[in-house]
Amino acid sequence: MIKKAKKAIILLSGGLDSATTAAIAKSKGFECVAVSFSYNQRHSIELRSAKKVARSFAVRKHKIITIDPGVFFNSALTDKTIKVPLGRSIDPKKIPITYVPARNTIFLSFALAIAEAVGAFDIFIGVNAADYSGYPDCRSEYIKAFEKMANLATAAVIEKKGRYKIHTPIIKMTKAQIIKTGTRLGVDYSLTHSCYNPNKNGLSCGRCDSCQLRLKGFKQAGLKDPAKYKEK
Amino acid sequence: MIKKAKKAIILLSGGLDSATTAAIAKSKGFECVAVSFSYNQRHSIELRSAKKVARSFAVRKHKIITIDPGVFFNSALTDKTIKVPLGRSIDPKKIPITYVPARNTIFLSFALAIAEAVGAFDIFIGVNAADYSGYPDCRSEYIKAFEKMANLATAAVIEKKGRYKIHTPIIKMTKAQIIKTGTRLGVDYSLTHSCYNPNKNGLSCGRCDSCQLRLKGFKQAGLKDPAKYKEK
Numbered sequence: 001m002i003k004k005a006k007k008a009i010i011l012l013s014g015g016l017d018s019a020t021t022a023a024i025a026k027s028k029g030f031e032c033v034a035v036s037f038s039y040n041q042r043h044s045i046e047l048r049s050a051k052k053v054a055r056s057f058a059v060r061k062h063k064i065i066t067i068d069p070g071v072f073f074n075s076a077l078t079d080k081t082i083k084v085p086l087g088r089s090i091d092p093k094k095i096p097i098t099y100v101p102a103r104n105t106i107f108l109s110f111a112l113a114i115a116e117a118v119g120a121f122d123i124f125i126g127v128n129a130a131d132y133s134g135y136p137d138c139r140s141e142y143i144k145a146f147e148k149m150a151n152l153a154t155a156a157v158i159e160k161k162g163r164y165k166i167h168t169p170i171i172k173m174t175k176a177q178i179i180k181t182g183t184r185l186g187v188d189y190s191l192t193h194s195c196y197n198p199n200k201n202g203l204s205c206g207r208c209d210s211c212q213l214r215l216k217g218f219k220q221a222g223l224k225d226p227a228k229y230k231e232k
Numbered sequence: 233m234i235k236k237a238k239k240a241i242i243l244l245s246g247g248l249d250s251a252t253t254a255a256i257a258k259s260k261g262f263e264c265v266a267v268s269f270s271y272n273q274r275h276s277i278e279l280r281s282a283k284k285v286a287r288s289f290a291v292r293k294h295k296i297i298t299i300d301p302g303v304f305f306n307s308a309l310t311d312k313t314i315k316v317p318l319g320r321s322i323d324p325k326k327i328p329i330t331y332v333p334a335r336n337t338i339f340l341s342f343a344l345a346i347a348e349a350v351g352a353f354d355i356f357i358g359v360n361a362a363d364y365s366g367y368p369d370c371r372s373e374y375i376k377a378f379e380k381m382a383n384l385a386t387a388a389v390i391e392k393k394g395r396y397k398i399h400t401p402i403i404k405m406t407k408a409q410i411i412k413t414g415t416r417l418g419v420d421y422s423l424t425h426s427c428y429n430p431n432k433n434g435l436s437c438g439r440c441d442s443c444q445l446r447l448k449g450f451k452q453a454g455l456k457d458p459a460k461y462k463e464k
Contacts, residue, residue: 068297071345102345105385109341113303113334135387142384149377153337153369 005031007120008167009111010059012036014049016192016214017170020182021126022057024169027185032059033118035111039067045202049193056188065110104137108146112164116154121162128178129171143168175217183223190226203230237263239352240399241343242291244268246281248424248446249358249402252414254289256401257356259417264291265350267343271299277434281425288420297342304332336369340378344396348386353394360410361403375400407449415455422458435462 008030010022025032034057036050047064054062104127111123127138136142143166150164151157157164170178182189194214195204204211206229218225240262242254257264266289268282279296286294336359343355359370368374375398382396383389389396402410414421426446427436436443438461450457 063302065300065302068299070295070297071342099387101348101387102341102382102385105381106338106341106345109334109338110303113338116333117304136390137385139384142381145377145381145384149337149374149381150334152371152374152377153334155331155333155368158368 005029006122007031007033007060007118008122008124009115009118009120010034010124011107011111011126012050012054012062013126014046014053014193015126015210016182016187016189016194016217017126017128017178018050019053019126019187019189019192020178020185021124021167021170022053022059023182023185023187025122025124025167026057030122030124032057033114033120034059034062035107035114036062036064037067037107037110038064039069039071045193045198049191052191056191063114067106071106099135102137104135104142105146108150108166112150112154115164116156119156119161121156121164122167123164124167124169127168127171128173128175130174138171140168140171143171174220175213176220179217179221179223183221188226192227194227199230203228205230237261238354239263239265239292239350240354240356241347241350241352242266242356243339243343243358244282244286244294245358246278246285246425247358247442248414248419248421248426248449249360249410250282251285251358251419251421251424252410252417253356253358253399253402254285254291255414255417255419257354257399258289262354262356264289265346265352266291266294267339267346268294268296269299269339269342270296271301271304277425277430281423284423288423295346299338303338304335331367334369336367336374337378340382340398344382344385347396348388351388351393353388353396354399355396356399356401359400359403360405360407362406370403372400372403375403406452407445408452411449411453411455415453420458424459426459431462435460437462 008025010025010032012018012022012034013036022032022034034054036047038047051062108125115121115123127143129139147164147166156162194210196208196210197205204227206215215225240257242257242264244250244254244266245268254264254266266286268279270279283294340357347353347355359375361371379396379398388394426442428440428442429437436459438447447457
């Protein structure tokens with residue numbers, strides 16, 4: 001008898017963290033349902049990358065969910081009138097302007113709804129606390145609290161069909177470790193996109209927080225970043 | 233010096249529970265931002281009622297958020313091919329087919345995002361556990377877990393601007409108590425809508441779970457239900 005693969009929901013942004021997370025889920029034998037979000041981002045390049053990554057992993061299904069633009073505001077990632085800062089944020093007590101209010105909570109809530117509807121109990125999210133940008137919803141205490149809430153929220157739990165698990169396989173890795181792990185698992189990082197502030201042709205700026213983290217990671221991993229950058 | 237009223241987010245469905253909850257929030261002196269959701273419900277009457285209720289309370293703002301129809305499926309409330317059962321559900325171990333996977337988690341997540349963006353820390357939701365329909369996400373242990381998660385999720389908390397509180401003022405009330413409380417606070421229940429299965433003219437069926445709970449509540453409160461029902 002062939003054992004049927006367990007389904008998992010993978011949050012896929014198009015960046016390198018979520019691509020690596022998807023590769024890890026696949027390597028553990030899960031049948032992956034990818035979920036991406038369209039939410040008035042500054043660029044649609046991210047979603048195009050997510051589609052390419054999903055295809056490269058031959059996911060069972062890739063759901064693209066539109067989030068009403070009335071929800072996310074007051075962030076440089078969703079509001080074109082707010083400028084994306086260059087360079088790394090330095091004040092650990094201040095949350096960067098690129099923070100989007102309650103974003104991961106909304107993403108995980110949608111993942112939970114889809115998980116319950118398709119009968120999956122495993123949700124993978126590529127949050128990262130080591131090299132993180134100071135976002136509160138990337139910390140493991142937050143993820144644990146969400147998991148606990150999820151296991152009280154759903155009919156599947158009351159009917160004792162299973163328990164939800166939020167997997168964060170890269171949460172403690174450095175960017176270099178993430179890149180090395182993904183490379184070993186066959187991730188094609190040329191499909192991924194990280195820049196907060198790409199130009200019209202989709203070239204990365206190389207200067208924003210996200211670009212700098214990525215470049216440093218590839219350098220420390222001793223690998224070449226296949227992303228395309230603007231000439232300096 | 234006039235003290236500025238504290239803002240609160242009120243989830244408003246158009247039903248009598250959330251209308252009463254809004255009245256309670258207002259009676260506590262909060263300046264209310266109402267939030268309703270459009271999510272491929274079987275009827276848009278609910279949203280029309282929510283708008284009327286919001287207007288009757290002179291809320292500061294009424295945000296109507298569209299939820300991608302790809303998220304909610306496998307429920308009689310969002311899928312027209314699933315029939316809404318008549319009468320009350322009786323098996324306490326079985327979740328009714330009108331349950332929508334992770335619905336309150338998604339609603340509260342959006343409320344949290346909007347709260348953070350507008351600088352509110354109080355969220356009101358009209359869940360009710362006494363007369364409830366067997367939904368897991370209407371129980372107080374679920375709400376407490378959500379609140380705990382919210383207080384780890386957000387920048388406002390890290391920056392020590394405040395702590396989120398999910399208010400559930402009617403969670404322990406019977407339907408009759410809810411109706412009496414709302415009547416005392418001036419709620420116009422003729423504006424509210426409860427039926428899962430109204431006819432084309434918007435008349436309530438009088439037979440679904442939600443109608444029966446409502447009718448019983450008005451009867452026990454010794455009041456007349458101003459909703460319009462189909463002739464039997």
